[in-house]
Amino acid sequence: MLLPAFASTFAALSALASLSTASPLAARNNDNATTVEPSANANVTAPPLPELKWLYTAMVDCPADLLPNVTSPAGRRKGIPIVGGNVTMADGSFWTIRDLGADWGTVDPRTGIFTADTRYNAYNDEGDDLYMQTMGPGQAGGGLHLRATLETGSSKYYWLNHVIAFGTLQSLPFDDRNLSTKVIHMYNFADDRNASTIHLLD
Ligand SMILES: *[C@@H]1O[C@H](CO)[C@@H](O)[C@H](O)[C@H]1NC(C)=O
Ligand SMILES: *[C@@H]1O[C@H](CO)[C@@H](O)[C@H](O)[C@H]1NC(C)=O
Ligand SMILES: *[C@@H]1O[C@H](CO)[C@@H](O)[C@H](O)[C@H]1NC(C)=O
Ligand SMILES: *[C@@H]1O[C@H](CO)[C@@H](O)[C@H](O)[C@H]1NC(C)=O
Ligand SMILES: *[C@@H]1O[C@H](CO)[C@@H](O)[C@H](O)[C@H]1NC(C)=O
Numbered sequence: 455m456l457l458p459a460f461a462s463t464f465a466a467l468s469a470l471a472s473l474s475t476a477s478p479l480a481a482r483n484n485d486n487a488t489t490v491e492p493s494a495n496a497n498v499t500a501p502p503l504p505e506l507k508w509l510y511t512a513m514v515d516c517p518a519d520l521l522p523n524v525t526s527p528a529g530r531r532k533g534i535p536i537v538g539g540n541v542t543m544a545d546g547s548f549w550t551i552r553d554l555g556a557d558w559g560t561v562d563p564r565t566g567i568f569t570a571d572t573r574y575n576a577y578n579d580e581g582d583d584l585y586m587q588t589m590g591p592g593q594a595g596g597g598l599h600l601r602a603t604l605e606t607g608s609s610k611y612y613w614l615n616h617v618i619a620f621g622t623l624q625s626l627p628f629d630d631r632n633l634s635t636k637v638i639h640m641y642n643f644a645d646d647r648n649a650s651t652i653h654l655l656d
């Protein structure tokens with residue numbers, strides 16, 4: 455299944471890719487830079503789009519930013535605690551987010567665009583731990599686009615260490631707990647290694 459929300463992103467990336475391959479390129483190896491003649495790449499066209507699949511949906515609970523006035527060389531630094539919530543994976547497994555993480559994202563003063571930069575943890579009933587790092591910019595229509603790196607020592611979920619995960623985030627309004635829940639839908643390539651294609655050697 456190709457997810458419509460990402461079709462335009464991939465179309466844009468593919469367009470960029472074909473633009474850059476259509477121009478004179480400096481192709482670099484480790485030692486030398488060589489110029490490739492433009493004609494050699496003149497007829498590159500967009501490749502077929504990759505197949506994606508749903509990876510998980512996370513509900514991430516965040517109180518207000520604790521660092522409203524911090525300006526750093528990286529921009530306006532935020533400190534938004536991540537205090538709870540949950541992750542439901544495509545396999546039906548349920549993970550509880552620990553009161554441990556935060557978003558140390560920044561706002562670029564040249565564009566006003568916020569880019570998230572989070573680290574947080576979740577655990578399941580089997581005692582597995584899942585460490586998540588997400589990054590990604592705010593979008594013109596609201597919400598954010600994210601890329602995620604996942605880490606776990608769980609044998610069952612070891613394949614998560616190898617997925618290329620990306621998705622969308624929408625913020626819900628602050629609720630009666632004074633928390634804004636971030637609703638995150640994550641996807642990955644349908645042919646990423648998975649539980650049936652990763653075999654631990656020990
Ligand atoms: C780099 O260029 C030099 C000079 O043309 C050549 O002798 C050398 O083999 C090149 N190295 C590589 C890795 O292509
Ligand atoms: C690109 O396509 C055009 C039209 O088919 C053809 O005339 C030209 O030789 C092609 N160029 C290259 C570098 O393949
Ligand atoms: C942040 O800066 C604004 C404007 O200078 C000020 O009104 C506000 O009190 C500051 N907030 C904190 C938490 O320092
Ligand atoms: C998951 O977290 C969200 C946000 O806190 C909450 O609304 C929802 O009830 C939780 N789901 C379960 C099954 O606990
Ligand atoms: C909710 O959070 C805001 C911002 O941190 C704070 O000013 C306010 O007192 C909080 N309200 C409650 C009911 O905790």
Ligand SMILES: *[C@@H]1O[C@H](CO)[C@@H](O)[C@H](O)[C@H]1NC(C)=O
Nearest residue numbers: 644645646647648649650651
């Ligand atoms: C695991 O990956 C293999 C190879 O890409 C694929 O054939 C299989 O359907 C995948 N299984 C699941 C559960 O996604």
